[in-house]
Amino acid sequence: MNVLEFPAPEFPSPAFPAQVVRLDSGLTVVHQAIEATPVAVADVWVRAGAIAEPAEWPGMAHFLEHMIFKGTERLPPGVFDQEIESRGGLTNAATSHDYAHFYITLEAAALPQTLPYLAELLLHAAIPADEFVRERAVVLEEIRQADDDPNWLGFQALSALTYQQHAYGRSVLGTPAQLNSRSPEEMRCFHQTHYQPENMTVVVTGGISLAETLELVQQSFSHFPPRSDCLPGESAQPPVIKGMQRQVLSLPRLEQGRLLMAWLGPGIDRLSDACGLDLLTVLLCEGRSSRLVRELREERQWVQAISGSFSLQKGCSLLSLTIWLETHQVERVEATVRDRLTELATQPISPAELARCQRLLCNDYAFSTETPGQLAGLYGYYGTIAQSHLAVQYPRFIQAYTPESLQQLAASYLSAERYAAVELRPD
Amino acid sequence: MHRTTLTNGLTVIAIENPVADIVAARLFIRAGQCRETAEQAGLFSLLMSVLTKGTQRRSSLEIAEAVESIGASLGADAASDYSILSLKTVSSDFEAMLNLAAEILREPSFPTAELELERRLTLQGLRSMQEQPFAVAFNQLREAMYAEHPYALSSLGTAESIQALSRDDLLAAHQTYFRPDNMIVTVVGRIVPQQAIALVEKALGDWQHPASPLPALTLPALTPKSQRRVTVQDTQQAIIILGYLAGSVKHPDYAALKLLSTYLGNGLSSRLFVELREKQGLAYDVSAFYPTRLSTSQFVAYIGTAPGNSAIALTGLCSELDRLRTGVLTPAELQVAKNKLLGQYALGKQTNGQIAQLLGWYEAIGLGTDFDQRFPADISAVTLETIEAAVQHCFVEPYLSILGPADIVESLY
CATH class of the missing domain: 3.30.830.10 (Metalloenzyme, LuxS/M16 peptidase-like)
Known part of the structure; x- marks a missing residue:
């Protein structure tokens, strides 16, 4: 990680109440035990947001976030959702420009049985061709819904105007034409390039100890996908607004x-x-x-x-x-x-x-x-x-x-x- | 949990949670949309927005400064069955905020200029709502289902009713319903319960309730009668909403219907999500809900889909509801629905604000705080037979609302 320099304010620095552990694989684990709660949360953050997309692939990061839930060779689509929700847990995900993240919230005692499922999805997404086509229809519906919302349209126009050519100015959803031009192979390449340990942070908070968390994460997040090397994201310079x-x-x-x-x-x-x-x-x-x-x-x-x-x-x-x-x-x-x-x-x-x-x-x-x-x-x-x-x-x-x-x-x-x-x- | 009733009839509930340096409080008034006539629709919403804008002692700006200068939050809202002031502060500021809330409740001045400002903002809010296709489709469904019942309209009311409401109407509603024996205060956070109760007693304990009894709540009876409503709009997505009138929170079907809405619409593994989104790619948003209401509630399933897919989406939605009538739920599916509902119920009580809201609400709609234990027990006790009975009672007369481009809605209608 980059070492960042900050001006030192006069106020004392508060202690960081969580533990940060870098595993041998390069995966970062952040943990904070909270004793009073019966709940545990696992939130996995990946540096694979829209800025990681090659210029020709807008919408890929968000579409992949959908496809992560479509299972692996060992885990058919829908099994993960069942495993979390039938235990009374919640799961969801979100994608922005800087990240995609995936989380589960549930009774602390159920985390050891469920985190391995989330790790399996994230590291071994199969991205089956038939599911790719079906889920693309869902993302196209998401775009249609957004296009009916004037607040969303206004904010997209503002972002595009402000950030100009920078990837921050693009909608993370992409456009229908852009999504229709992508293939499952390209998505697998994007996945294998970015869902690697050095790009991921597993945060676990709530009613679970550090030792238990580390053991669980180590076991669950052990086999990362074979490395791939898809086109790099654009590294545009931060824009400057010239005039109005x-x-x-x-x-x-x-x-x-x-x-x-x-x-x-x-x-x-x-x-x-x-x-x-x-x-x-x-x-x-x-x-x-x-x-x-x-x-x-x-x-x-x-x-x-x-x-x-x-x-x-x-x-x-x-x-x-x-x-x-x-x-x-x-x-x-x-x-x-x-x-x-x-x-x-x-x-x-x-x-x-x-x-x-x-x-x-x-x-x-x-x-x-x-x-x-x-x-x-x-x-x-x-x-x-x-x-x-x-x-x-x-x-x-x-x-x-x-x-x-x-x-x-x-x-x-x-x-x-x-x-x-x-x-x-x-x- | 500490629960007490002050001599003036005010109910106080206090729970200590020392974890964070935060106190959340909710001040419930047992009157909301359910107390409005059609002519006065939006009364409580308007009343609550003007309530925080002046007291006998302070102007709107002075109130805002009192709250914001200490970084607290003070919200005022009206809902279907209650109206509410919500507070959140760091512990040391709680007493000051509670006293301010008490002053707002007891001595509002309803300044004319503030009423006119909030009236205009409400009218604009009603127009803004027309920009959201789901809101338009849902409003038309609600009007069809509830007819003369106060739940028929958005809590903002209508342009006509908002134009017509006067300061005297606000004063009269305040006089009638804002009284200690019609209120519940819940306090949750880093504060000893005895101290919380003492502070509430100090702020509100000497407020005498009027001698006259509260007016009885009489609501029109509703007879389910299937209807279709359409709105033509040139949208990217068609919205299809299917609704049934459904039992109140006190109805014997309540727990079973909660489980059915969980089964159909809750989460990524829910029936509608799997069948219509995962397997057919028809929608991004497809779900069902069954809100907890003091009076007749509604069981609603909806989908937003490409206009070209709306016929197949409508068929899909209807056949999923019809399918329930043939008693297809398995014991395993029922168990999963119970686990989901109970697990999420527990997850919904994580913050001081959530706990204060939930317990106060139960008290406000006459269920009592022990509903917090009764609800999970009732859910656990539901059998396939209870489900079957609820299905036969509820899913009989469907109301349908469709919104989308002309050719589509006309072909469906």
């Missing part, structure tokens, strides 16, 4: 206009900056006392709703605003947002406002680390894009900000002139 990028989408059936705005943030190698952008997102639009909600929704009443989102990604993160409004309000709302960004870059915020945002995010962090599943997701995510122990550094980075350092951050990332904007208008 703008797109207007007219959608049928749209009842309410939207204005989406986005700015590029740093990669995980500048985690402190990323945390600062989280603070700025909260300052702008989390809660009725935040600047934009208060001014635009509560006082001027120009918008129906505003939500802000900061999405931390390995190479290049994204700060986005989604504003629900009538089309005729777009111009003055956008001008107001730009004015508020200029203010942030030129005037320090008050210590009280900073304290509010810091407290809110630190409490949110506490609220989102309550269950084994939440912890496993957090450790797996950080482990996949950097190192697991960084997960618990988050509150420290948040606390380290001052009005001056936040102002400086706003000035360097949140330009009132350079950003991407998408307008959704009723047809």
Whole structure:
């Protein structure tokens, strides 16, 4: 793993409550015992998201995530689902640009019998040709469903506009034409290239000991697929937004206009900056006392709703605003947002406002680390894009900000002139 | 678990969970959509959104600042059978937040300007709902099934009813239903139960309930009568929803229907998922649900599919429901459904908020907190005969809702 360097804030570093063990195979295991819970979670993270896809294969990573569940030579399709669910457990998976992950949640005592099934699926996916064709139909339905959702369409347009040629700008679903051009052989090649120990992190949390976890993982994840070497993913440089990028989408059936705005943030190698952008997102639009909600929704009443989102990604993160409004309000709302960004870059915020945002995010962090599943997701995510122990550094980075350092951050990332904007208008 | 009733009739439930430095609380009012007339549809939803926007002592912004400056969360919602304030704080801030919630419940000022703002936002929310094909198809199914019953409409109400609601309507509903003997407070987290109860007593114990009794809850009887409804929209996917009126949580069929919805629609190994998605590739989203309701509930199965596949998807969905009527469930399948349902029930009680929600809800709909033990026992006791009886009662008069491009829905209709 890369050694990442971070500025050292003055606050003491919290101890990382989980154990990270690198097995001989190169597989990373992260474990945290939680005594009070009868539940255990196994969450397997693979560096095989959409950025690992060769340029010609968009949608492959996500489609493979579906095909993982279609069994192996020893495990017919459906057996895994039965084994987990008939024991009262839950299982599912998700794919994004930086990762694919697969998890099971169930009674702790049932983990030893079930984790081997998950490992078998992940390491030995058969990707049978007939199942490939059937499951492709399911993914095409997923795309159709997404295409009926204006929020999804708007966000895809915004990502494409912001990230331009970078893989972060593509939909992880791919397009029907792209999926129809792929073969089971190509998918096996992608699987064998990326589902290898050095790309995988197995996180186990809950009512199970470290010793038991290590033995179980060692046994289950022992035979990795024969290595293959499919085309590498694109290694595009992080994009730069030059000037204003703008797109207007007219959608049928749209009842309410939207204005989406986005700015590029740093990669995980500048985690402190990323945390600062989280603070700025909260300052702008989390809660009725935040600047934009208060001014635009509560006082001027120009918008129906505003939500802000900061999405931390390995190479290049994204700060986005989604504003629900009538089309005729777009111009003055956008001008107001730009004015508020200029203010942030030129005037320090008050210590009280900073304290509010810091407290809110630190409490949110506490609220989102309550269950084994939440912890496993957090450790797996950080482990996949950097190192697991960084997960618990988050509150420290948040606390380290001052009005001056936040102002400086706003000035360097949140330009009132350079950003991407998408307008959704009723047809 | 500690449960007590204060002298003013308020029920308090407290559970200590020292693991995390978090306290979650739920303040339930036993009145929601089920108390609305058609003319006042959306009343409780609007009431709850204006409730947190002013008290005799504080403005909307002052309330927001009180919550947000300590990084707490305060939510207000209306549901089918109750209305609720939800709190989440770190332990040391709990008392301050509880006191604020008490002030909001006891002395709301319903400022006119805030009512007008929330009214406008609700109207826009109703329009936004029209953008989601599943929501449109589900709303039309619900209206067909429930007719004059308050469950017929979305909890937001209708544009007409929202336009018509006045501040006096909100005040009257508050006066009638927001009273201590019609409320339950649950507190779960890092707090000693005796202390939690004492804090609730301090904040709400001197609130006297009116002398008048609560109005009786009378709901129209529903007679199942098969219907089809269609909406033409030029969507990428057709939505097909099949529904049956089904027993309330107090109906003898309740546990059996919960197991049937699990069997059909819960998870990757469920019957609809395997037959229609895994084997035929007809859908990404195909499932079934049977919500727990104080009054008549509904058993719903649905699928979203390419318009060209909608005839075969409709046949598939109907034949899976019909198949149940021929008594095909095996003892092993029943056992698997029980394991799934009970396992997931346990997994649904992991956070303080989930526990506070579940126990308070049971109390709010008159089941009592011991339903938390009764439910698993009732599920375990279900036999193939109970399943058979529930199937014969429930799956008789199907309601069908279809949404999609013109040529498709017309050919199905």
